[in-house]
Amino acid sequence: MPLRINEQIPAGTRLKTVAGEDIKVLELISAEGGQGDVYKVSWKGGNYALKWYNRDGTYQQCTKDTQKWGCPKNVDQQANLDVVGSAQYDTICNLVRTPNPDPLSFKLPLVVVTEKGAVSKEDEKRKEMLFGYMMELLPDDHFEMKDFLRSSDDPRQKTFASFHAMIWAGMNIVAAIRTLHLKGMSYKDLKPDNIAINPETGHVWMIDCDNISVDGKSCTVNGTRGYMAPEIVRSGFRLAPNIQSDQFSLAIVLFRLFYMDHPMEGKLWKKFPLITEDVEDELYCIHPIYNMNPQDKRNRPDKTYAPNVERRMAILPDVLREGFERTFINGIYNIHGRTPENSWLHILAKARDQLVFLDPACKDDRVVRFNVKEKIPAGCLRMTIGKGGHELALYPMQSIFKDIISGDVGEYNIRIGRAGISKGTIIIQNLSGHPWEVYDPVAKKIGTVADNRWFRVLPGTQIQFDAVRKVIGKVDDPCR
Template identity: 60%
Template sequence: MALKLNEHISNNTKLYTLGGEPVTILNLISEEGGQGDVYKVSWRGKEFALKWYNRYETDVVGENQYSTILKLTQRPNPEPRLFIWPQAIVTETGRAEKGDMFGYVMQLIPAEHYEMKHYLRSDGDPKQKKFDTFHAMIWAGMHIVTAVRALHLTGLSYKDLNPGNIAIHPVTGKAVMVDCDNISVDNDPCTVNGMRGYMAPEIVRSNFSVTPNIQTDQFSLAIILFRLFYMDHPMEGKLWEKFPMITEQVEDELYCRHPLYNMNSQDDRNRPTENYAPNVKKRMALLPKILMEGFEQTFVNGIDHITGRTPENRWLQILSSARDQLVFLDPKCKTDRVVRFDKKETIPRGCLKLTVSKRLNHEVALYPMQSLFKDVVSGDRKDYTVRIGRVSVLQGSLVMQNLSGGVWKVYSPIDRKINPVQNEEWFKVMPETQIQFDEVHNIVGKVDDPRR
């Protein structure tokens, strides 16, 4: 019996990939999608997810959406740990005849990952999710930016970045891009313009003649990150209170045609209020200030000038600095806070500051449970998850362990000697300690007491 629009597929129904492999429906996962339903299926002896298009007559074999997904199934996943990538086209018969309904199989979303939209829900909402720590929040941002960066480096653009396309683990901050069926070669025609509130200004200003591309992705990415960290929308504020009813036309006006960033350093007309963006200033007081640099660049310089938007490499640099300004306050890593070296009241007793070379100018708060990551030393942003050192406390003094796999040279102010520190060895850290991480490039870290 032929499947129809807006109808569910019964459990145990067999569909087929274009290669003739059976795909068995196990159960419905979600019917909330705008284009179709998502099922858990059995394929190749394992469980996968199937997105089945059943909302629009145009989402069939031979049309643009089918063509986009077919091309994606023929391309390698640009970052397998961060993308739930389309793996195979599925139809009722395994044939692809023009006008047939279709879907595609992909990996299931990892356990305990929740769509970002649930992290934006208000207190009291039973579906609300919260990050366990600020560390998890910053890590989520780094994973999202890395995914977008990997996509852009292959010449692809996402086209429709929004909170429903990202799933995040609340404890680790691990994030995956879960809805990848609109990704295509940059500037290729596509079937979407983006979600209202996340679209770049030029799309709406052009009356939707501008095709989503890498530059529009960069704007959408900044909106995603702002809401990830501060919950509220960066263009919402006092100006919105002039409108008794918020219609789609008003949203287009204030989000895109004449947007004004609510924390614009040059214009305070749209500052957050109790009704619009009430969480922004509260979160700003809790998170590293450096985050605001990326938003100022995109939402002030990058509104009218698309090349002025914060690129992914710069975001990773900003987020790396933010990550290293956070310290855990307990051995179980349940409570954390930001350290602001210019405000002594934020610096825990015994915390030291590591400044990694003038060239990189990267500051790390040294405190028990802190980690040192390779991107700090190499400058290569893809190294952001590689831990090369960790900090602990021994008999009341800070100590660091070399986990780099190589030898560090450490200057000790006690004996005023430079000593080699082998991989996995520990050494005492105190003011005036110097660490040569990379002899070839002379990457040196200097330790001082930020409370002095």
């Protein structure tokens, strides 16, 4: 019996790839998607995920006839058919042919699946045809970012194991989106549902990648309310999502990753007894007011509408606020005024280097605020690197990453040094593969530290990481 729109696929159903290979549907994984359901399937002896497009925005009566069940506002029938028909089909076919911009971050479509296999371009029924695509299954240790936004009393809540994992998740999301943008493509529907995070490590998988396409090309989505860029709503949904709208969505995603609340939700929302689509469009996009805007207090967070942001901002590195203010104040009307990914990686690297682990097992960590001296862990030193004055909290278990030396934000995850402790003194190991020149303030001598060698670090120590670029790190005691 042919599969129908808005109906789930029974377990055991056999489908085919367009190359004619057999696929068996094992079980439903999720029916939450706006465009379709996700199933676990078997293919070529392995298990995969199948996204099956079965939504058309209208709901056919399953019991009797073809009576329709409500068409969402602003959606016409032709557009609905296009979601499950040719436009999305073409997007998926293109994605299957496109090399994965970052196979360690994106779960891209692997192969197109239909009920009967191959589909010719001339097939007249193509527009009405149901189809889907296969992708790798998500590992069990990754969870949708949405679950990190749940309240403490929600049993499905996921929390980060450490501040490190949280900041790394932010960096990994930004780096993934940057990789995509560098290839001239845009994501187009960036939101927490499309990101899966490992709460221990901060590793990220970008999932639901089926709207990715070359920037400026047509697509079948506008984005999702709450994450859509203002210009899309203001255009009456005529503008297509692009790199700049991705940058707006990215800032919202990061804001929620760190502070949970939505940046445009605040006390202004009290004026609206019902939050309808029109109200959301108004408050998220047409006249949005950033709730932490230092110059505009009208939409400040309160206990009802944004109960977490102030408490979290108080403990997370202040530097994060720079990126949000740029996007949510300058970037509301000026789409080119939004924080680009390389700036985010600079900002997040500063945040990363303010974190220290308090135990050798790297379980318990804190943010070091050098301006709050009484909260600085005893013995913690500060290293100020380069002309930009990048500050790194030096404490046992700390790592030094290459991006702050090379200036290449893409090297944010390459470790070139690490700190330890010996006889009550902080020591650093050179892992850069190159020798460093180190000034010892006690011996008052400059010596060479070869790769893999450890050396002690005291206030007054200076390290020349890069002889050509003359990048120097100067160590001091922040409590003095």
